Amino acid sequence: xxxxxxxxxxxxxxxxxxxxxxxxxxxxxxxxxxxxxxxxxxxxxxxxxxxxxxxxxxxxxxxxxxxxxxxxxxxxxxxxxxxxxxxxxxxxxxxxxxxxxxxxxxxxxxxxxxxxxxxxxxxxxxxxxxxxxxxxxxxxxxxxxxxxxxxxxxxxxxxxxxxxxxxxxxxxxxxxxxxxxxxxxxxxxxxxxxxxxxxxxxxxxxxxxxxxxxxxxx
Amino acid sequence: xxxxxxxxxxxxxxxxxxxxxxxxxxxxxxxxxxxxxxxxxxxxxxxxxxxxxxxxxxxxxxxxxxxxxxxxxxxxxxxxxxxxxxxxxxxxxxxxxxxxxxxxxxxxxxxxxxxxxxxxxxxxxxxxxxxxxxxxxxxxxxxxxxxxxxxxxxxxxxxxxxxxxxxxxxxxxxxxxxxxxxxxxxxxxxxxxxxxxxxxxxxxxxxxxxxxxxxxxxxxxxxxxxxxxxxxxxxxxxxxxxxxxxxxxxxxxxxxxxxxxx
Amino acid sequence: xxxxxxxxxxxxxxxxxxxxxxxxxxxxxxxxxxxxxxxxxxxxxxxxxxxxxxxxxxxxxxxxxxxxxxxxxxxxxxxxxxxxxxxxxxxxxxxxxxxxxxxxxxxxxxxxxxxxxxxxxxxxxxxxxxxxxxxxxxxxxxxxxxxxxxxxxxxxxxxxxxxxxxxxxxxxxxxxxxxxxxxxxxxxxxxxxxxxxxxxxxxxxxxxxxxxxxxxxxxxxxxxxxx
Numbered sequence: 028x029x030x031x032x033x034x035x036x037x038x039x040x041x042x043x044x045x046x047x048x049x050x051x052x053x054x055x056x057x058x059x060x061x062x063x064x065x066x067x068x069x070x071x072x073x074x075x076x077x078x079x080x081x082x083x084x085x086x087x088x089x090x091x092x093x094x095x096x097x098x099x100x101x102x103x104x105x106x107x108x109x110x111x112x113x114x115x116x117x118x119x120x121x122x123x124x125x126x127x128x129x130x131x132x133x134x135x136x137x138x139x140x141x142x143x144x145x146x147x148x149x150x151x152x153x154x155x156x157x158x159x160x161x162x163x164x165x166x167x168x169x170x171x172x173x174x175x176x177x178x179x180x181x182x183x184x185x186x187x188x189x190x191x192x193x194x195x196x197x198x199x200x201x202x203x204x205x206x207x208x209x210x211x212x213x214x215x216x217x218x219x220x221x222x223x224x225x226x227x228x229x230x231x232x233x234x235x236x237x238x239x240x241x242x243x244x245x
Numbered sequence: 246x247x248x249x250x251x252x253x254x255x256x257x258x259x260x261x262x263x264x265x266x267x268x269x270x271x272x273x274x275x276x277x278x279x280x281x282x283x284x285x286x287x288x289x290x291x292x293x294x295x296x297x298x299x300x301x302x303x304x305x306x307x308x309x310x311x312x313x314x315x316x317x318x319x320x321x322x323x324x325x326x327x328x329x330x331x332x333x334x335x336x337x338x339x340x341x342x343x344x345x346x347x348x349x350x351x352x353x354x355x356x357x358x359x360x361x362x363x364x365x366x367x368x369x370x371x372x373x374x375x376x377x378x379x380x381x382x383x384x385x386x387x388x389x390x391x392x393x394x395x396x397x398x399x400x401x402x403x404x405x406x407x408x409x410x411x412x413x414x415x416x417x418x419x420x421x422x423x424x425x426x427x428x429x430x431x432x433x434x435x436x437x438x439x440x441x442x443x444x445x446x447x448x449x450x451x452x453x454x455x456x457x458x459x460x461x462x463x464x465x466x467x468x469x470x471x472x473x474x475x476x477x478x479x480x481x482x483x484x485x486x487x488x489x490x491x492x493x494x495x496x497x498x499x500x501x502x503x504x505x506x507x
Numbered sequence: 508x509x510x511x512x513x514x515x516x517x518x519x520x521x522x523x524x525x526x527x528x529x530x531x532x533x534x535x536x537x538x539x540x541x542x543x544x545x546x547x548x549x550x551x552x553x554x555x556x557x558x559x560x561x562x563x564x565x566x567x568x569x570x571x572x573x574x575x576x577x578x579x580x581x582x583x584x585x586x587x588x589x590x591x592x593x594x595x596x597x598x599x600x601x602x603x604x605x606x607x608x609x610x611x612x613x614x615x616x617x618x619x620x621x622x623x624x625x626x627x628x629x630x631x632x633x634x635x636x637x638x639x640x641x642x643x644x645x646x647x648x649x650x651x652x653x654x655x656x657x658x659x660x661x662x663x664x665x666x667x668x669x670x671x672x673x674x675x676x677x678x679x680x681x682x683x684x685x686x687x688x689x690x691x692x693x694x695x696x697x698x699x700x701x702x703x704x705x706x707x708x709x710x711x712x713x714x715x716x717x718x719x720x721x722x723x724x725x726x727x728x729x730x731x732x733x734x
Contacts, residue, residue: 091665091711092704093672095683100704103696147303148350148409152364152416153340155333162367167354185577192676199579212591216584224575 034214037205041215044198045222048187051118051197056183058123063130067168068160070131071138082131089128094189097121102193118190126183133175137168170241177234181227188223198222254279254451255300255420260309262295269295271475273309277420280449284456284466284483288498291472293455297422300453301342302335313341313419340368343413347425349405351397351412357384358393361412368416376415383411387441403434407441414445421445423454439465459502463487471495514698522689522699529685530706536602536681537668543607544667545660548614555619566615573612579673581605586677602674602681610667617663621656622648654725661718665711672707682706 066082073079089097102117112120141164149159169176191200202219206212253276262270269292277283285293298304300311302319311318318338320327330338351360361380365371371379384390387407397405406426413421423442427435439461446452446465456462462469463483470480471490479486479495490496554566573581585601596604625648633643675684686703690696 087712087715088704088708091669091708091715093669093683093707095672095675096686096700096704096707099683099687099690099696100700103690104700105697107695107697142350144346144348144350145352148344148346148352148412150303150332150336150339151301151342151344151346152412153336153368154364155336155368158367162363163352163354167352170354181574188577188579189673191579199577199583203583206587213584213588216580216588220576220580220584223577223580224572227575228571 030211031214033209034211034218037209037211037215038218040201040205041198041218041222044196044201045226047115047195048184048190048197048199049226051115051122051187051190051195052180052184054119055122055126055187056180058119059126059130059183062123062127063134064165066127066131067134067138070135072156086128086131089125090132094121094125094186095192097125098189098193114190114193114195117193118187118195122183122186122190125186126179129179130176133172133179134168137172138164140171141167173234173238173241177231177238180234181230184226184230185223253277254281254314255453256310256312257296257300258310258312260296260299260311261307262292262299262304263307269475270299270306273472273475273477275470275477275480277451277453279419279451281468282446282450282452282454282466284454284462284469285472286456286459286462286469286498287472287478290474292475293472294424296472297344297424297453297455300420300422301339301344302330303344305329313338318342336368340364340416341419342422343416343418343420344422344424345406345409345413345426347429349397349402349409349429351405351408353397355396356393357389357395357397357400357408360397360408361415364412364416379415380411383414384408386414386444387411401434402430403437406430406438410438410441410445419451421450421452423452423456425455425457428457457502459487459499471498473498511698514695515702518693518695518698522702525685525689526682526703526706529680529682532599532679532681533668533671533683534710536599536606536671536674536679537664539603540606540610540667540671541664543603544610544614544663547607547611548618551611551615552618552622555615556622570612570615573609578605578609578670579676581609582673582677598674598677598679601677602671602679606667606670606674609670610663613663613666614660617656617659618652620659621652624655625652658718658722658725661714661721665714665718668711669707 066086069078069082098117098121101121102112102114105112105117145163145167146159149163154162187197188199190197191203194200198219202215206215209215255277257273257275260270260273261268273292273296275283285296287293295304299306299309300318302311305319310320316338319330319335321330321334351357352363355363358377358380361383362373362376365376365379366373381390381393384393387410389404389407389411392400392404392408397408400408410426426442427438430438435458439458442452442454443461443465454462454466466483468480469483469486471478471486471492471494473494479490479492486495487499490499551566551570554562557563582601582605585596585605586598589596589601629647629651630643633647634640638646671681672683674681675687678684682703686699690699693699
């Protein structure tokens with residue numbers, strides 16, 4: 028039966044799990060963003076068919092296979108090959124790889140939406156390719172793709188729950204264990220959902236504010 | 246104005262450009278002396294814009310050489326061959342040749358001042374303060390100093406094009422190329438841009454203009470070249486070519502333009 | 508390297524039955540979940556466009572909640588928490604319903620985007636020539652909206668298909684659970700999970716590609732007026 032006192036005692040532990048989830052999400056976000064930018068730039072500017080093929084295969088594999096499968100492959104599969112990653116690292120690597128594929132698509136379409144004239148004007152003024160990318164193309168691409176990026180970030184935080192399948196001590200894993208030991212099932216899962224909502228909703232609002240701020244600066 | 250005995254600043258030699266099977270430029274030869282203003286006129290599809298864009302290698306010529314002073318543009322000796330330069334290698338050369346585009350291509354996420362100063366800061370390594378002073382001076386030249394903090398989308402087409410001219414001037418280039426600078430503007434905004442270009446010509450800038458404004462070309466350019474079908478049909482002092490053209494094709498083109506009130 | 512792949516012919520006869528059964532359950536789960544999502548999503552959009560405030564607010568609240576919560580949490584709650592409230596669902600049905608509920612929020616957004624993309628004047632023109640609202644909807648609005656929403660709906664299905672793998676964690680006998688079981692029995696995780704990944708890929712990839720092709724097709728023909 029629902030015992031409120033017991034439940035309150037569990038709350039700190041759940042919150043600690045939420046913190047772990049955020050840490051994992053942050054690491055994966057940074058790696059995925061870096062990876063996504065690199066892949067997007069490669070796809071937009073390279074004329075090598077081989078490169079397009081290889082990167083394309085990577086992206087399609089990452090996006091058409093479930094994240095859970097990727098995590099299992101990295102955690103269990105690699106250990107078969109002798110590489111034993113700790114669970115939290117496997118989770119970060121898995122989520123980063125999937126994330127870089129998702130963001131590569133998003134950033135690429137952002138880059139390609141920019142008029143080629145901006146690139147030409149940069150060349151005419153004597154800027155190098157790198158400078159054009161850094162000062163002209165990427166800032167605008169990031170601005171244009173902000174909504175899609177915001178979606179990715181919130182989805183990423185939710186996807187950290189998948190790491191519970193390989194026993195990473197984030198909030199979902201802890202919740203399951205607590206349920207089996209204390210039987211406060213409804214309360215615990217309700218709390219878990221509220222905690223996720225508390226993490227995600229402010230982030231959503233934050234991105235909307237950011238969009239508005241960037242929009243008004245123009 | 247330049248004296249006839251001075252060597253040419255810009256030389257285009259046997260310029261050819263093909264897109265697959267379509268040959269757009271069929272052997273263009275032209276020379277530009279320091280301080281001269283040259284105007285390229287001709288019907289759509291004559292290749293005049295392509296010719297201009299080959300000069301700063303935004304289009305890669307299929308054959309031919311472009312010389313700025315003693316320097317060969319866009320190509321470099323590699324052992325015994327001559328090969329095309331990469332964009333990075335070409336950057337210093339491109340700084341000497343500025344371009345003003347038909348659609349302005351200002352960078353929407355930067356203020357007017359940042360648009361003008363970006364080139365000096367990044368491409369020439371100028372310190373920020375000095376670049377901003379240069380930018381403000383150039384904006385003053387085009388009478389837009391008071392709009393320095395504004396974003397491009399808040400400006401009219403004529404104002405944006407003038408900012409683009411300021412951006413080109415900030416490069417302190419040897420030659421300025423104008424690719425139909427007023428073709429995308431509403432009629433009432435054309436005048437302010439032409440006024441700025443006229444001032445630059447009077448200062449003695451070396452410029453090439455591709456334009457439909459034939460009367461303006463006659464008034465401001467020293468020489469006019471009429472192109473058609475990828476060839477130079479006629480060239481000479483602007484008053485002579487436009488008032489008394491020698492070739493039939495030139496005459497019929499100018500006749501058409503006169504009827505349209507250009 | 509070759510040795511790696513040699514394992515497959517040896518084990519295929521053992522694995523194939525279980526994996527194919529799991530794949531069938533996965534297909535069922537994803538299709539039932541998608542169907543639920545479509546129906547519930549359409550209802551949500553209808554509620555969102557309702558003139559009175561209560562249906563609108565409830566629908567918006569539902570969509571917001573579904574988007575703020577991980578699917579796994581929803582599945583675990585449906586499977587483990589509901590029994591204490593009197594309703595016991597099997598892993599299969601908890602999975603299908605969970606997929607359907609979250610999918611509905613996703614589908615509602617797609618449908619809403621599709622309807623918004625249509626110019627308001629279309630509906631007004633249809634009513635002006637005397638069509639009833641229902642006829643206006645089915646004869647004029649729906650056919651046009653259909654072309655726009657098909658690509659994202661395909662993507663939504665692929666999403667649900669991938670998400671069905673999470674049902675393994677609530678003891679549903681679908682493909683991922685079968686893979687997990689085989690992996691722990693045979694100590695060949697790399698082989699099994701790669702193979703299973705390929706299963707998902709073979710279904711999801713053509714659908715993703717189709718969605719992309721349709722999207723290009725749709726955006727090309729968008730501005731023309733159909734007679």
